Amino acid sequence: MYALISIASGVASGLIGFYVGVGLTALVRVAFGHSPWDAQISITVGYIFGLVGWLMGIGMWGAWGREWFGLPTYARKAPGWQRYFVFNSDHKVIGIQYLVTFVVVFLLAGLLAMVMRAELAQAGNQFLSNDQYNAVMGLHGILMIAVAVAAVIGGIGNYAVPLMIGAQDMAFPRLNALTYWLNPPVALLLLLTPALGGLETGWTAYPPLSVLTENAQLLFNLAIITFGLTSILGGLNFIATIIFLRAPGMTWGRLPIFVWSMFVASWLALLFTQGFAAALLMVLLDRAFGMSFFNAEAGGDPLLYQHVFWFYSHPAVYIMVVPGFGLALELITHFSRKPLFAYKYAVGGLLGILGLSGLVWAHHMFTSGMPNYLHGPFLALTEAISIPTGLIFLSALGTLFMGRLWLKTPMLFAMAVIFNFALGGVTGIFLADVPTDIHLHDTYFVVAHFHYTIVGGEIFALFGAIYYYFPKMTGRMYNETLGKLHFWWMFLGFNVTFFLMHWPGILGMNRRIADYPSSLEGVNLIISIAAFALGASFLVFVYNMVVSWVRGPVAEANPWRARTLEWQTSSPPPIENFPAPPVVRGHPYEYGVPGAVHAIVPTPMPGGAPAGGAK
């Protein structure tokens, strides 16, 4: 009931806001002698009003907005599962909201990939027309980009970071709730794109095409500008949290490596996301007002977009994969029962990636017709980024060696990250190298490469982390046998699909196509079959998660014997995380050190906190 009221009032005030915006636009337009409706302008203004209406209706008005007018605030109280459907500022609730939302989006976008592979199993158009294929491909791309940006940071990051540093919540809890509730309109807009002609430009939205194309593009632009806002606000929140809310004694040198990786990814999100938003805002202005940023005949330049766009979108791959590295190292050290090898070098590697990632964007543009003298510097800087990335491998391999590997499902996923990313990294050299990139650019070699880095690197880490935190989040244990089955099934399916995919790329199969030369048929059929197997592996995952969440065995507080703080409180943790702030005494990874103590965590007194307790 509470959940229903919350969502219904959000939707209702969102719709009211939309129509108010459209109406105001019509009034202004009519007053100046234009027709009342212009798709670009009316939808944009309607969306802005609708977005504010949605946020206020979902609970921001009560929890936050009333304060601006000197009124007392209130929060909707919702028991049990219903708390996930209200404007809730608890970071643990928000983390699970993010995780469930984006796992659903991941499965949906995965289904779209299945449709694409069915079409590509043979040359020629089987059951999709060219524009249907483009719509499916563009939607798969942007939904997966959203998953890659938000699932680990918004889901695992929100849930784990405050716990790992011994904080009660994020630095700005209401901002955190706002960040999450900005996401449903994004999803709605993107899912509506097929109704308005479908995305024609892929997720990269290069103009002039994106200026000339159907109104689906408008929804895309509004969605991504909103999504960029969530990324920036989230980044800001994590940076403030990690700087100011660490428990006493949690020095920078004792920070768990996942928290470090979140710190780096948050800086990247804060610094670079505006590039994507700015690029799409310019496309929107070109569409709505004919500003001609990208219209060569009117003095604009299509290449301007590509620079601004990739200025975000290359760092974005590090926003995706750096937390994946952090999670992989975190899991590898806990399940190897050994200190994280060369911790300071691993942190240095993450910071090195932060420093270099903003200087490599034009390697996406080697064939774009940018001036020749730009190629050399971007080639060199791109290949230099393999040096800090190598330090992540040093740390992982050093930790594994002579460890006591406890091969639970999360550990299998973490080891797969290192395995997969090795291949993704090596193929990256071919694309960073201009002489090879001018053939391989925009082929299936690139598709294989970025799926190895983002899926192989980040999404494997995400699934490892989902299994790892499942007992903490739900208080129940997942089924280990099914977890391992999911891992091996997904690992094999993934590697067959994407390893083979390099080959048609080399032979001359370009990406983003509904049809391809008939000589490439055989290998594409095998890729499609492997892709269906990969897709089917998630049925095991979904079954395991749903059944275990409902009636899995009750989990202990610390089933993994991990030393970091999130495992020193109950599963699931109380609303304030720890009965009293923990005091950190040592490094989080002192496995194999007799008598080592990471932190002193006050245990809750039976029958409530002691009088005048530490809080």
Place this chain on the structure above:
Amino acid sequence: MARHIVNIVVIWVVLTVLGALVLTLDYLPVIGAEYSEEFDGIFRLLAFMGLPVLTFVFAWVGYSFFAFRQRTGESEGPAWWGRNWVPIAWLAVTASLAITVMIYPGLTGLAKLQADPRGYGWGETGADLVVKVTGFRWSWAFEYPEQGITVNAVQGRELVLPVDATVRFEVNSTDVVHSFWIPAFRMKIDAIPGRTTYMVVKPVATGSYAEDQAFRAQCAELCGLDHSKMVLPVRVVEREEFEAWVQQMKAQ
């Protein structure tokens, strides 16, 4: 510990040899132009340089999986922190590898590709034959200004080039961004409105789309509805045959 290192090295060597055998297979498309040989050489070199890096990680992770496992999670490993020479040596080795690849074949290969540092394209500045390429949604037009002929999807229906002649493609677009790519030549350059890009190729073997589909002018930058169909066949012929074709096109 020394025993484990030896085992990993043995597995590493075995995997590398197996991988090298795979890499000697013929997995590259047909050689159509001078640059194709250059590309294939660099591709194979990078593959052989990347292989030991890859097999090192595979051997290490794979060996650890089998050799260092425990069942219960009760025992703990040695408390090694890596505060010794190992990370420094690692950094030295990886940095030298990265810098090597950066210089050769990276920057040296690039220097061969770009004769004009202020230009927008690949290859030498001079050429025996100029072809003006125009991309539009969703096909190509090829104008031979010296020969006074134009071919497109209706007229001629293929791009014909003489073998062993240097051809300069001057590439433009009338609407959106396209990319002019001939897989047999291993080279592509974007067609953008408002700027002329170029690529210079020298076909070294005769061939045609009918024999090998790598001989095709393919759009490689998503350009909307019929992007996947934006293809015209390419045919590389002997000089005399080319002249005859030009006359035939003029006659039409």
